[in-house]
Amino acid sequence: MKAAIYYGPRNIKIKEVPEPKVTGTKVSVQFKAGSICGTDLHLYRGDWKIKRGRIIGHDAWGTRADTGKRVVMSPVTSCGKCYYCKRGKQSLCERVLYYGLTKGGFFAETVAIREKNLIPLPNGVSDDEAAMIEPVALALHTLELLHPEVNDFVTVVGQGPIGLLMTQIAKLKGCRVIAVDTQAYRLELAEKLGADYTINASEEDTVKRVKRITKRGSDVVIESAGTQKTVEQTPFLVRKAGQVALVGEFEGYLNLGDADEACFFSTYISAAEYPTAVDLVAHKKVNLQSLITHRFPLDDFEKAIETAADPTQKPIKIIVTS
Numbered sequence: 001m002k003a004a005i006y007y008g009p010r011n012i013k014i015k016e017v018p019e020p021k022v023t024g025t026k027v028s029v030q031f032k033a034g035s036i037c038g039t040d041l042h043l044y045r046g047d048w049k050i051k052r053g054r055i056i057g058h059d060a061w062g063t064r065a066d067t068g069k070r071v072v073m074s075p076v077t078s079c080g081k082c083y084y085c086k087r088g089k090q091s092l093c094e095r096v097l098y099y100g101l102t103k104g105g106f107f108a109e110t111v112a113i114r115e116k117n118l119i120p121l122p123n124g125v126s127d128d129e130a131a132m133i134e135p136v137a138l139a140l141h142t143l144e145l146l147h148p149e150v151n152d153f154v155t156v157v158g159q160g161p162i163g164l165l166m167t168q169i170a171k172l173k174g175c176r177v178i179a180v181d182t183q184a185y186r187l188e189l190a191e192k193l194g195a196d197y198t199i200n201a202s203e204e205d206t207v208k209r210v211k212r213i214t215k216r217g218s219d220v221v222i223e224s225a226g227t228q229k230t231v232e233q234t235p236f237l238v239r240k241a242g243q244v245a246l247v248g249e250f251e252g253y254l255n256l257g258d259a260d261e262a263c264f265f266s267t268y269i270s271a272a273e274y275p276t277a278v279d280l281v282a283h284k285k286v287n288l289q290s291l292i293t294h295r296f297p298l299d300d301f302e303k304a305i306e307t308a309a310d311p312t313q314k315p316i317k318i319i320v321t322s
């Protein structure tokens with residue numbers, strides 16, 4: 001079968017590999033479509049490294065070989081027995097494995113995966129939408145941790161796929177969203193998806209504008225751009241006793257001088273929100289279709305990831321199909 005294999009930075013290739021073995025509680029899933037995530041780009045650019053020869057991809061769906069049913073594949077496996085699993089924090093499991101990172105991923109014609117990692121797809125979820133469930137689950141998880149009040153100001157820094165989902169879920173929670181990015185095309189989309197205010201950080205001072213809009217600073221700040229500059233800016237955007245979510249891996253040093261009693265925390269992918277994410281998409285509560293800017297067959301994976309890493313192509317979500 002064909003699969004997208006990581007050989008190092010800027011070196012991910014489609015190769016012929018043996019079919020995976022289906023043993024024990026695993027089932028065989030025929031890959032139908034997936035999407036390229038910021039994590040894949042970190043690997044492509046060389047920010048993060050994984051084992052050479054590993055199949056990448058962790059946001060995808062397919063059909064079960066045994067029943068023919070459509071399923072989303074959740075990329076996190078947990079042991080169910082450790083300190084964190086027993087406290088309901090399965091995504092922090094001490095023996096956690098991530099498909100596409102610490103274990104072979106989903107960009108392959110066939111995937112052997114544990115049955116409990118499969119979430120059935122209702123008819124209301126289109127084939128394209130099913131390929132982008134991960135950022136919805138991450139946005140749900142982050143907003144669950146923040147639990148903002150109705151009418152709170154939520155500043156979302158970075159309007160890539162994850163930021164655009166944070167914007168949409170914050171609107172579902174009844175918040176006022178301030179969307180920040182350096183790219184006009186992303187801000188236009190953020191506005192279309194419900195952002196109340198947009199700030200182009202390449203043209204204006206984000207901190208001054210947020211202070212002007214909110215008077216005392218944003219109740220909640222979600223950092224989803226992942227740059228040192230935007231991480232280090234967060235203490236100056238949040239109000240006293242506000243909350244800051246640093247999404248995924250981040251770098252930077254926080255100057256907390258003025259951020260009195262504010263709460264800062266990091267957040268990461270969680271499998272627990274996948275069923276709710278699927279349900280929200282099925283009921284048209286979030287708009288995923290408008291995030292799609294490009295699509296490529298799995299055979300053209302190299303072109304797909306090159307495009308995702310090239311800002312001149314104005315990528316948001318890139319769909320990879322079977």
Ligand SMILES: [Zn+2]
Binds near residue numbers: 037038039040134
């Ligand atoms: Zn991801």
Ligand SMILES: [Zn+2]
Binds near residue numbers: 085086090
């Ligand atoms: Zn565990």
